[in-house]
Amino acid sequence: MKPSAFTYHAPKTLDEALDLMATLDNARVLAGGQSLMPMMNYRVVQPGHLIDLGRIPELAFVVDTPEGLKVGAMTTQRSIERSALVRERCPLLIDALFHVGHQQTRNRGTIGGSICHLDPAAELPVTACALDAVMTVASKNGRRKIPFADFAAGYLTSSLGPNEILIAIDFGPYLGSRPERAGSAFEEYAVRPADFAIVSVAAVIAMNEDDVISDARVAAGGIAAVPIRLTGVEELLKRQRPGADLIERVAATAAALPAEGDDANPAEYRQELAGHLTQRALRKAIQRVRA
């Protein structure tokens, strides 16, 4: 239960970190360490070099931009959950963080670390999926932007290149030009609160003056290797007036989606949870639009 030997690096700037990434073999980036450190203690991961981003202040920030909320990859989950700006501009993140780990892990765990680790049960990737978040990644050769759908390549696998580091996440405008008419909710089921979720659902709903749904985004975690958008559900919601029958119909669609299961939580169980949680998240999101 001790990590194997490695060389530790603590760059003070992003450029220094990118130089290290470009020159070192078998290097891993250490963010908050709440997923990588357990894997290193188990020796599932045995890096030759560990590049700790924890001493690079420029990677930890929360800012409001004309395009929406932007969060630095090394911002801790705890500081995001306490940010008044996030609460105002992207309350879905706050709702999701309520379910993330424990305070001891949120104090150190970062948003970028969680999104790069891509645990299929993790809440922050589901949130990024629902909001069409865009990742800014950097290497010595420059920067590029990757939409979440392309960033999440597979089980525990991002599309980061070998020398690239995630530096910031854009969560985008809060649905169009009328944020005051949008509402969101995050619902999940775990055996114990704060445990890993079996299935989680994030929903964002925007409605026009006539109470008709103008935009809907619904994402689910725990039914595939990566978080997925429930596009069929979204299409059923758009241009409709929300009512009990619509939400039940939509939930039935969610429950009919193909799911990947395991011995503890087989596919049928996950499908059933997806249906219930979709219903719950939509009800709450719609209620919040009207509030």
Place this chain on the structure above:
Amino acid sequence: MSTHEISVTVNGKAYQRTVDSRLHLADFLRQDLGLTGTHIGCEHGVCGACTVLVDDATARSCLMLAVQAGGRRVDTIESVALPDGTLHPIQAALSRHHGLQCGYCTPGVVMTLLELQRECGNDPVGEAEVRRALSGNLCRCTGYQGMVDAALAVLPKASSR
């Protein structure tokens, strides 16, 4: 493998040590500094027994490298009671309310409750908040009720009216 010179303040005392890169903070506290009050349970960030305060925020010391503590302030269970042995109110309440039996998880529990107490200030704390705070500390003896009772006895209460 690399070794690093670190300066770290533990329980108010400044230490300078040379540490291996792979040494985690819990082992550093226990083996290098002899502060064995911090317990190691699972060593992969699940049980919370090794919880310490780093710059006033709880952290699992098995998921942090000693080298990462360089330049930071670490507080462990050894700093909580007064030097003459008088227990901190949280410790006294845990004792009074049967919030511990074997005591293995207790150092972590105390550090968690200290953070909760500091963060709530004078704001009332309810049972749900206490249980949520304690969700990161596993205890196989008590069933948690004694810990919850102890915390509620010490933390500010909602005025009853």
